[in-house]
Amino acid sequence: MSTRKPKLILVYEPEKACFDRLVADNHVPKRAAEIASYLAQSTDIAAEFDALAIACQTRGLSFAPLALDDAVTVLASEVPKTTLVWTLTDGIAYFRGGAAPALARLNGLKTIGADDALFALCQDKFRSGAVLGALGLPVPQAGFARDGAWLVAPPASPAGWFVKPNRLGAKIGIWPDSRCDDLGRALELSRRVFAAYRDDVVVQPYVAGRNARASFLGLKPDTGVEALGIAFVDSGDDFQTMQDSLALYGDTGAVAKASGTYTEPALLPIADSQPRADATIRRIAGNLMVGLGLRDVFSIDFRVEADDSVHLIEFEVCPGLPCFDFRDYCRRQWGLSLADAMAEAAANRLLA
Structure with missing residues (x-):
């Protein structure tokens, strides 16, 4: 033995x-x-x-x-x-x-x-959106385009559309003009994405509201939605571009910190201002844990409107653990540093 x-x-x-x-x-x-x-x-x-x-x-x-x-x-x-x-x-x-x-x-x-099937699903935004929709969750219906040609036409949208790469992170390759008012422009963006990254694009109706993130780390295997940390992520912009993302993480973020130009988006607990939206997000997360199999560690991104309408944008099975938002979550929810929170979760699974 x-x-x-x-x-x-x-x-x-x-x-x-x-x-x-x-x-x-x-x-x-x-x-x-x-x-x-x-x-x-x-x-x-x-x-x-x-x-x-x-x-x-x-x-x-x-x-x-x-x-x-x-x-x-x-x-x-x-x-x-x-x-x-x-x-x-x-x-x-x-x-x-x-x-x-x-x-x-x-x-x-x-x-x-999560199991390995969800690692594949969450990285394909079009397919994951179809599955989330089939579960009855409030995900925007999406069109799908490749290099300037529709594979699936998007729905009508009086507010315009949002265009993002399908298999990269939802923010990678996103330009300031990724919100557009006509579908011809959306197809042009798909050509730009294909030329730059060889990726298809998801074209979703633009939804108003504030960006929000639900973070989760189950310190014990039976931890539930009560342990979600749900916060608005306010950067001052409507959505995060590629340039914004580069400025927060990795070598570029380190340079910004060293030069004193690094600025983190504000994290504001949703329950403080919109408790109904907070409750809705917890119900959605519970459905994902039961119906989809999310567990242990994950994050979910939302758009939240002023009237408490909630739009599910995507889920991640590998949230950015060393990122500012997950560190903040570990401190607020568990009173632990990132390292101690990770070690505690691991110990409770290996030594139980």
Whole structure:
């Protein structure tokens, strides 16, 4: 019988590995860098590795960060009963992190987070929107275009449409003119996205309101929607562009912090001003946990109108753990640093 110390393995895809692979696949370096920036949390989390090791040690665990390219060999040698795999970065197209939970399952290892099927679903915005709609959730109906041609025509929208890449992060490749008032412009945006990123676009009716995020980390396996942290994310703009995203994370964010130009969006608890919307979001999250299988750690993005109407935009099974909003959530909800919250959640699954 094995006496190996219980271990938390954090699997991540480094930005540079992704960038090098994209360039080798003939992506323009500037665009490859923009695409790889979606993995900035793998860069930012490195500063937490020592704290994670200490936090795990105090709870009877060992900690091992693991680059994705080494996962095939390393995970095959781990002991199923004493190993927990936490996948930090997802992806099925430009990124490959969705392979990590599948590798863990292949080797009989325990995992934290959703099963690998949801890693694929959440990265395909058109398909995930169809599934969310089938569950009766308030997701905007979407059209679908590729390089200037409709695959699925979008619905009519007096308020115009919002255009975003389908398989990249919802904000990657988004320009200031991504909200448009005519469908010809939407098709032009699809050509720009295809030329820059080789991706299709989702074209949704524009919905008014404020951006909101629900963050979740279940410190114990039976934690429910009462532990959601639901906040408006106010940056002063209607939506976040690619440039805005680059300024918050990874190397660009680090430069901004060093120069004193770094500014985080304000996080304002929704329950303080719109308790009915807060309750609606908790019901939606509960439906996703039961009907879709979200668990352990995730985030959900919404638009919330002044009359408490709530629009579900997307869900993420690999939320940006080292990002400002998830750190804030760990402090507010659990009274813990990011490292202690992660270690506590892991210990409660491995040592229960």
